[in-house]
Every structure is written in structure tokens, then in C-alpha cells.
Amino acid sequence: ARAQAMEVTGRPDVTYADIGGLDEQILEVREAVEEPLLNPEQFDSVGIEPPAGVLLHGPPGTGKTMLAKAVANETDATFIKMAGSELVQKFIGEGSRLVRDLFQLASEREPAVIFIDEIDAIASKRTDSKTSGDAEVQRTMMQLLSEMDGFDERGEIRIIAATNRFDMLDRAILRPGRFDRLIEVPEPAHEGRRRILEIHAEGMDVDDVDFDALAERTEGLSGADLASLVTEAGMFAIRDDRTTVTMRDFEDARAKITDEDDSPGTPVA
Ligand code: ATP
Numbered sequence: 135a136r137a138q139a140m141e142v143t144g145r146p147d148v149t150y151a152d153i154g155g156l157d158e159q160i161l162e163v164r165e166a167v168e169e170p171l172l173n174p175e176q177f178d179s180v181g182i183e184p185p186a187g188v189l190l191h192g193p194p195g196t197g198k199t200m201l202a203k204a205v206a207n208e209t210d211a212t213f214i215k216m217a218g219s220e221l222v223q224k225f226i227g228e229g230s231r232l233v234r235d236l237f238q239l240a241s242e243r244e245p246a247v248i249f250i251d252e253i254d255a256i257a258s259k260r261t262d263s264k265t266s267g268d269a270e271v272q273r274t275m276m277q278l279l280s281e282m283d284g285f286d287e288r289g290e291i292r293i294i295a296a297t298n299r300f301d302m303l304d305r306a307i308l309r310p311g312r313f314d315r316l317i318e319v320p321e322p323a324h325e326g327r328r329r330i331l332e333i334h335a336e337g338m339d340v341d342d343v344d345f346d347a348l349a350e351r352t353e354g355l356s357g358a359d360l361a362s363l364v365t366e367a368g369m370f371a372i373r374d375d376r377t378t379v380t381m382r383d384f385e386d387a388r389a390k391i392t393d394e395d396d397s398p399g400t401p402v403a
Pocket of ligand 1: 358361
């Protein structure tokens, strides 16, 4: 189960340059995760502890996983990912053992960045210890907290968690010594959307594509949506037997992604 539950990458190939519109968040992540790994003595000489864990929170598809991978890339660290939802849905009864394995593996592969996606699945406010399923979820969470208590903040293992449901989180995990550094990763604004489109279209042969105008008309789309938009634009070019991608292709892709031409009969929420 251990091999299935964790995604391990020697050194991810995502870099900060691949991330659009999150300059502030990149700085914060570098400070909280990268500095303690690369310059632990800095913290010693100032006499403070680095953050124990970092929590990235924000809507789906905004680049949280990319941020975690980019830090691992920059620090030449092993990236070990585990999804909170899998721990409670797929590996029922094995949660706390898997958490133990996770830290064990990280210590064997130092330096390492542990990324726990969907942490809300194991640390939700609504968890009620009276039902047995929830007791198991709580045990998993307790194991995580005890592993975090047991390691040295200045060591070679850093922990990043992510959630799309910050409001649902059990506040106990945000206490000092736990996930004590919060970084909000918002939906991209205009400038961010333009950068994300440009980044994803970098390898494309584009003809007269106005990324600024596209950014203007894609409010509400996430980074993941914008990545699909670029792919769709490429698909339109392929369908037309072209290798150059035009503004028209991007416009068509935008209409498709944003569901602009809702056909009649589409249920209205
Ligand atoms: P989730 O909460 O659903 O796990 P996430 O916030 O972790 O999402 P990512 O997995 O980092 O999102 O992003 C998914 C994909 O969307 C990325 O692989 C990338 O192609 C694209 N993407 C998202 N955000 C950005 C961004 N800021 N810059 C460039 N690409 C982005």
C-alpha cells in the first residue's frame, strides 16, 4: 500500500518560472521552506525556529502543488506526496501507519519535501470521534501531529500541506509547532492570468495572439482552467491542420472552457 499511497519524485521538474501570478506566494514559500533547508544556520544565529509546517490554502487548480514541487526542485529535494482523501477513503485502517511510513521514507531520502494534499480530509472540524470511521481519521491526524512534534525544524525535512477548504479545518493543526505558516493561494487576477496563458503557450507557434485581451475575458478561471484553454486552442489548430495557433483558436477555446454558448436546455442552477 505504501507504494500506491505515495507519489515520490527524486527531484520534480517544476520550477518557479513555470508558475504564473504568484510572485508573493513564491517569496513566502522560499522563506518558509527553502531557507531553513539551505541556510539553517541563519535561524540559529537569529535565535528563532523556522516554521514547522506550511499550509497553502485556496481554490482548486491555482498552483499549490506546483509551488510545493518547485521548492523541492530548487532545493534538490525528494518530493513525497500523499493525499489526505486517499488516506481515509482508499487505505482505510492504514492511515496512521502510512503517515509513519511517510516520515520514515522522508528521513531515508533527505533532503525531502513532504506534501500532504487535501489535509482537510484528515483534519476537518466536523470529525466526530464517536463514530468509528472518524476515530480512525483522528488517529491518522494524531499520528501526523506526533511525527511533526518529533522532528527538528532545522532538519532536512520540510512539510507542506494544502487545502481548498480552509474554513473546514480543525484549528488545532494551525497551532505553533504545527502548520504555523499560512500562505493563501488565490484565484489568478488579470496579470496572473496573462502570465499563466503565456507560460503554457511558450512552446507554441502563435500568430497574433493577444494574451492581455484573453486575460481580460477569462475572469474566474483558475490556473488549471487556463492550462486547458491553451491545450484546447492547440486542438482547434490541429483540427484545422495548422501548426500555428491563432487568436481565433484561443477565442474558440475560451468559449468552450467558459461554456459561453450554453445550449438551451442546460439546467440553470
Ligand atoms: P488542487 O487544489 O486541485 O490540488 P492545486 O492548487 O494544487 O490544485 P496544481 O495542481 O498546482 O493546483 O495545478 C494544476 C495544473 O494547473 C498545473 O499542473 C498547471 O498546469 C496549471 N496551473 C495551476 N496554477 C498555475 C499557475 N499559477 N501557473 C501556471 N500553471 C498553473
